[in-house]
Amino acid sequence: MKTTLALAAAAALFGALPAAAQESRLQEVLDRGHLILGTGSTNPPWHFIGEDGSLQGFDVDMGRLVAKALFGDPDKIEYVQQSGDARIPNLATGKVDLTCQFMTVTAERAQQVEFTIPYYREGVGLLMMDRGDFADYDALKAAGGDVTVAVLQNVYAEEMVHQALPGAEVDQYDSVDLMYQALNSGRADAAATDQSALRWFMVQNPGRYKDAGFGWNPQSYSCAVAPGDQRWLNFVNTVLHEGMTGVEFPFYSASFAQWFGEELEQPQIGFPVEYK
């Protein structure tokens, strides 16, 4: 909290300074020859150091998509491995060109940075053993109070689980591995966690688990840029948009499959899907 306050103060102080040059950052990045991407390094499958020692994840891939669009080479990136608290200040002070770091879009933040279009919709899901007692979400819900759900400890945890399963027993655990252990040992019938974390866990342990097939608590993840540079924002938006619906769909969907274990369906040809 202290960190957030201090950084927010720093951002407020310096974010207000006028941009030195009126030229778009797009030109600046092109002239420099590489993209400076702000992202984290401690949250798989979003941004983390893999076993091979390199920074990787879905956020990193979004940055690579932008670098590919800029230079035809997804590797032309300089990473700034920032903490979550540094996301807004580093944009405000121009330390990074772009931040892709599982940033939840909120109206409050949108007053300080400019968000791109979302590239993922996060939510809470229910992880179950593949050969568990319950088939899916409907079965869990029907069982009412006979179901125990493991969840990461937090003030709203009980309320959050009860939004999806009103009758369920809620067991709170203080670390992710303990939560998964409860599921493995049968002390819990399901674990409620971020859809992305759940997907990633399933990718790492193929065949052991399944998704109950119900998600709630939606939130959008977007990249962000410093405010006031429409040209640069439009460029990143275009890149992300075409990643999800156009020529770069193979790149986006390969990344999606790698980190979330799900093969996306091709965007339908003909009328643009996004306006349906």
Next chain:
Amino acid sequence: MNFEFFLADLWAARANLLAGLWQTVLISAGSVALGTLLGLLVGLGLSYGRLPLRIALRIYTDFLRGTPVFVLILACYYIFSAAGLDLDAFQAGCLALTLFCSSHVGEILRGALNAIPAGQTEAAKSIGLTFGQTFTSVLLPQALRQMLPTWVNTATEIVKASTLLSVIGVVEFLLAVQQVISRTYLSLEFYLFAGLVYFVLNFAIEQAGRAVERRIAIPR
């Protein structure tokens, strides 16, 4: 405790952990060296400077010592770039720790010089030594011996403060460890390991300090 997994993951991540450890050593050694040089000047100014200089240095040391290192780090990273001097995270972090270290060393030196009885300066004067000679052959040798233990203490403080640099994105040892934890979930094991490494690092510094102390001790 998953000892087998821990060892396997430790081995797998050795390159990144070593790189992080190297950063920690580099940051700490650099900041302590530069901070000490700067701090000696500050201490001299505090002890022998004219009034305006003494007031300026007093504000400098009190301000730096009264500010959390964390705030100093953020200030160095963000304020300088807003002022047009674009320091990268490593440079800004080193600068913050150097300034912090210098304020402490300055105070330590001032205290050490103060602790030498005035009679010594008077005696030096009476046998005809100039101020420069008095300082280098009478005051400084005693002051340095006085300040060594506290200086070693400051060095270990800097090693510990270097962990705060992760916030501005310097991948020092603790952040490298956290990166492994985020992938393996072996938090207890790796945090214990990190604690042990920092302890060994600081213990080595303290022992080196003691060894120097013994070597330069004046036989009584």
